[in-house]
Amino acid sequence: MSETESKGISRRSLLKGAAATAGAAVGSGFVGGFPTIWAQNIKDVTITHVGSIYTTNPTVAAQAAKDLGFKVEMQTLDQTTQINRMLTQPTSIDVTDFGNTAMGYFKGKDLIMAIPVKEYKWWDKTVPLFTQGTYADGKPYSMQGYAPIKSQFWTDANATDYSLTPTDYIVGIPVMYNADTLGVRPDLVGRPITSWKELLSPDFTGKTALQDGVNVGVPDAAMALEANGDLTYVDKGNMTREEIDKTIDKLIEYKKAGQFRSFWTNFDQSVQLMASGEVVLQSMFAPAVTEVRTRGIPCVFQALDEGARGWYIFQMAMKHLDSGDKLRRDCVMEYMNWSNSGFNGAYFSRQGFYSSVPDNVKPLMTDNEYGYWYEGKAATADIIDPFGKVMEKAGAVRDGGALWDRMGKIAIWNTLMDEDRYLVRRWQDFISA
């Protein structure tokens, strides 16, 4: 391990200069402790980052290659395929990323590397959601569901189990996070929406929708059932079998009464349901709400009394890197440090996600952009999305306000319950009913 430390020399400048100084380094042993593998030209290195549609895109890949001097190949897969590929061809992937709904799959699998905290540059500037398990003001957040702190730390370098308290080894570097609530068509609901219980309100029978699935849809349904007084839970994000039974039975009642219009499986479907007016309120992801709005259709992301459903995405390195080519491992670490150095964060911040290192993003955004996206300020000029489309006109204020107004009231996190097996089985009953 000690040989990977580059005391006194910044890793980036070292890597960049590696090609140039290679000959000297090999001959003289100038860079003490580094093996001769450094002599290789990093230009020949290509690292493979497999991730979601939110985290992999050509713009960021091109910028990474330009800044780093080696090639970053990004591949986009759906979560199931991505996990299958990791399990069956782990060495075909170097860097991967997942949200909290998948983190429960990686314990004891020997797939993900334990990243020594000291190798990650931005840890001290990372929001405390991840480093301490608290909000910015130091108050602890809800531990219902897969809260960030539940999958942030490995207990030790063996990387088999997660630790609830900080250790020297992190599971992944936190990339983006956000708080989701209900997307609402203000022109069609006809009255203020302030609670999750409205999902089950008879006023909107046949006009509400949920995400299809047990990791997001069920937590949302549980928020609504609890707000409506139908059920109470010890932990909505990790239900007991008895709680699962009660939840599914109750949902079947609502389904049979025609409460739900649809259960959506992907981003486009949720946008379409809302834009076409088939649905007037539904659980939704932030960029889907903005997508509806860019079509000129009113749609708001409503702050609700009970709080929001939080989520995050970790970027992780594969464990095979530890025992493989050391240059590759160093390039991967360099890339991961780059990921949170600003460009990438500014790019996805303009889509409405939050960066785990806001300080690095701020210099790369205009005051107007940062003010609108992070500080809850009214836009002083038009807000443009990363694709050049006008997203908001001057004067607009982000739904829910500033970062910690939106992120500071999480009721539940996206999840993978311990009783997942039972829940999926009962979910089948629900769909069949």
Added chain:
Amino acid sequence: MAVGVSPRTASWLQATPFALIMTALVIVPLGIIVVVSFMDYGFAEIIPEFFIGNWTDIFKSTLTLDLYETVLRHIVIVWAITLVLGFTVAYYLLFHVRSNFWRAIFLTACVVPFWTSGVVRSVSWVPLLGREGLVNQALMGMGFIQQPISWLLYSEFSVLLVYVNMLTLAMLGPIANSMAKISPSVIQAARDQGATEWQTIVEVIIPLIKPGIVVGTIFVVTAVMGDGFIVKSMSGNQVNTPAGAIMNEINALQYPPAAAKSVLMLVIVLLFVGTLLRFVDIRKELAR
């Protein structure tokens, strides 16, 4: 050429490549699926220990009955409608359209909708069938209804509608193929004997196109049985079928119960196709 290879050996040699391919790509994978169906599972992992729970769940829960009741209902309805539509269109094309040019045009018209991708087609049902869609607007405009009908979309109706839209061609094709093989002199003979058009259809044409009907039936039944995509997207994930249930479990990375459900479905489909083939010798009929 004859270097002492007996005819028996020669036929074994001829069959070997296909046998190897079948074994490697069909029998071995199926064997693995059967084995996995008897294993336990955890989070994204198959635990290689004998576990009968996947099968007891299939045979003891009402879920299996619900799933097959739903899919059988779909099959019967879709089969009946596509058979009537497919037969009617094929009959018209082959026995009433005289010019080959127009026959080709009409056949092409049947295929045109399939030139777009399945995703585009499934998306484009929403502006047609939705609450604010064209059908509802037209019905309301004509005064037939006061409130938009919501069961046109995200319902069993919309699932069946899309099946019929997709699969009529699968029934039409084999039927038209069988009809084309009927010699005009046979039809002429029936007419000369004084048969009405209806009598000709029932007593001459239908018996002669049985193989086409069987092939079309196999296409339609296996397509509906194996579909999870249409049923999910068109019902808004509110109708569950055996294939949809398998997809749900695969998405949750729970392979053993999905494997058990797949084996059961395979057995049912094979039994069905086997039974059909007992009534009609497709090989003999197709060779005609």
